[in-house]
Amino acid sequence: MSTIQQLGEAFERRGERAKLALMTGPGVSWLLALILAPTAFLVMVSFAEVNSSYDVVWSFSVSNYRELFVGESGLFKTPFIDSFLLSLGIAASTTVATVVLAYPVAYLLTRLSGRTFKLVLFAVLVPFFTIFIVRIYSWLSLFGSEGLINSMLVATPLVSGPVGIFEYGLAAVVISLTHAFFPYMLLTLYSSLEGIDYGVIEASRDLGATRLEIAKDVVIPLSAQGLITGCVFVFVPALGTFITPQFLARGKFTMIAEVLTARINELYAINYGAAGSLFLIIPTIIAFAIVMRTTTLEAMG
Amino acid sequence: MADSERHGRLSRLVGEPGQTGIVSVDRVVSAVASYGMWALTIGIVVFLWLPLSQIIVLSFTESSVLFPFEGFTLQNYVILFTNESLLLAARQSAFVATTSASVATILGVPLGFAIARHEFRGRSMVRGLVIVPLLMPGIIMGISLLILFRITGFPAGFFGTVLAHSVYGLPFIVLPVIARLAVFDRKLEEGARDLGADGKAVVTDITLPIISPAIAAGFIFAWLRSFEDFIRVFFVGGTMDALTKEMYGMVVYSQGTEAMDPMATLIVVVVASALAVAINFRDILEYV
Numbered sequence: 001m002s003t004i005q006q007l008g009e010a011f012e013r014r015g016e017r018a019k020l021a022l023m024t025g026p027g028v029s030w031l032l033a034l035i036l037a038p039t040a041f042l043v044m045v046s047f048a049e050v051n052s053s054y055d056v057v058w059s060f061s062v063s064n065y066r067e068l069f070v071g072e073s074g075l076f077k078t079p080f081i082d083s084f085l086l087s088l089g090i091a092a093s094t095t096v097a098t099v100v101l102a103y104p105v106a107y108l109l110t111r112l113s114g115r116t117f118k119l120v121l122f123a124v125l126v127p128f129f130t131i132f133i134v135r136i137y138s139w140l141s142l143f144g145s146e147g148l149i150n151s152m153l154v155a156t157p158l159v160s161g162p163v164g165i166f167e168y169g170l171a172a173v174v175i176s177l178t179h180a181f182f183p184y185m186l187l188t189l190y191s192s193l194e195g196i197d198y199g200v201i202e203a204s205r206d207l208g209a210t211r212l213e214i215a216k217d218v219v220i221p222l223s224a225q226g227l228i229t230g231c232v233f234v235f236v237p238a239l240g241t242f243i244t245p246q247f248l249a250r251g252k253f254t255m256i257a258e259v260l261t262a263r264i265n266e267l268y269a270i271n272y273g274a275a276g277s278l279f280l281i282i283p284t285i286i287a288f289a290i291v292m293r294t295t296t297l298e299a300m301g
Numbered sequence: 302m303a304d305s306e307r308h309g310r311l312s313r314l315v316g317e318p319g320q321t322g323i324v325s326v327d328r329v330v331s332a333v334a335s336y337g338m339w340a341l342t343i344g345i346v347v348f349l350w351l352p353l354s355q356i357i358v359l360s361f362t363e364s365s366v367l368f369p370f371e372g373f374t375l376q377n378y379v380i381l382f383t384n385e386s387l388l389l390a391a392r393q394s395a396f397v398a399t400t401s402a403s404v405a406t407i408l409g410v411p412l413g414f415a416i417a418r419h420e421f422r423g424r425s426m427v428r429g430l431v432i433v434p435l436l437m438p439g440i441i442m443g444i445s446l447l448i449l450f451r452i453t454g455f456p457a458g459f460f461g462t463v464l465a466h467s468v469y470g471l472p473f474i475v476l477p478v479i480a481r482l483a484v485f486d487r488k489l490e491e492g493a494r495d496l497g498a499d500g501k502a503v504v505t506d507i508t509l510p511i512i513s514p515a516i517a518a519g520f521i522f523a524w525l526r527s528f529e530d531f532i533r534v535f536f537v538g539g540t541m542d543a544l545t546k547e548m549y550g551m552v553v554y555s556q557g558t559e560a561m562d563p564m565a566t567l568i569v570v571v572v573a574s575a576l577a578v579a580i581n582f583r584d585i586l587e588y589v
Binding site: 020022023024026027028030031032034035036037038039041042045056101104105107108120122123124125126127129130131132133134135137138139140141142148179182210211212232236237239240242243246247257260261264270273274277280281284287288291292 | 326330331334337338339341342345346348349350351352353355356359407408409411412414415416419421427429430431432433434436437438439440441442444445446447448449451452464465467468471475525528529531532535536545548549552553561565568569572573575576577
């Protein structure tokens, strides 16, 4: 190989590398500067202090963490722990509810075609595209002691006064979150169910499997990947939701995002906020690990 | 529905000859499952639509509750369209969303190409990093960016929000581009090259037209996520107004609540009509 040829190839390789740097550089630096760097600062600030003029004073103290976990009446008796556990419970209930509701609908969607398919799809997708705050707000006048549900119930001879479960509170929050996140679950489940070869189901039916056996041994295992992804995409945002309890819990309880926001807004305690939000990152990291293990990027589009 | 399935259903209905009278448990389960699935689906559609349709009705009523009913009016819409600060906030949110989604597109399309088509060091790390904005709870993104801006002295406000929303929107562009390129038939490009097209012509005439629906869908998603975001703009928006901030204030502080129902109704109507067109136009499920 002549020197000139070698030189040419070297230039080409360099050109290739420059092109690649141009393609990835801006996007990657965006991610580094706006995701990775802030997360690193978050960790650092969680050990720092904030002075009276609200500037960060770099130090290493665990007082923010102590504040999270040690309350006046003892260890783990703090508003933070209460809200965190409650938020985990609410997020878990929401996830289970969306799975139970979305599975049959997703399966039905894979069996439909043409006009019916489009109609069902339209009916379930419109609420999905209306903005989140509107979806949550839409439950506001249904719940409450004077809400539509209770005023209709009171009008019947069945109950004497407003029913507790339809007041603002836990049920209102879980139901509205289920309503808001249902389409995420539906779409991920649908795309994994759609990938199942229907021939496998027919074959198992021909071989004598009952419907229940087919569901248990064929459909659910083959769609497990979509199920896991769907759970992650419902659980994580449900855990960190702020607007939902603000609108529908009406002070009956506070979720984790409300505790952190209140501290930062009222006391400018960004160090406390940083320490607290790190505990929200833990479920996120678990979620990330699950998604990376079960899904390929090509399948996530 | 496949013909065999239709045939299967028919034969199950009629039953095998000589088997009349024997109802198998499986056949009952089948029927229950099939009708049950429809019943559940209809129930869920009602569940999804009930709160929204109730708001649409409320936007035309005198009182802010359905009972006691006090008659229909357009007054709420007059209140909405004379609420200058709400309309301004809506325009501001649309502007932020358009800018952020555009930035995300400009950064995301080449990144998606590089990940899908090139081998480079750190590729798998970049692949992982791309989905983080999607999984990171909004409150963490908000607080951590607030801290970053505070430490670096970057001003919160329009530019801060655009930075936050553009990185938030990045996965919605990158992931569809990667997915689209994964099923893309490279032979089309090779063919064009064999027929004498240069690299540039291949990209503009073959590759981009094929992946552009994926980019367009990604843009719409990135736009919507920015437009509907509350918690990030709450932390990094500074004094800049946003539609979601206005709506939040209206509900929590009960100020000018009359405008809430008509605003929500307009959003539902716009979304529903856009979606109706999109569903009839293409197989949109490819892109969600």
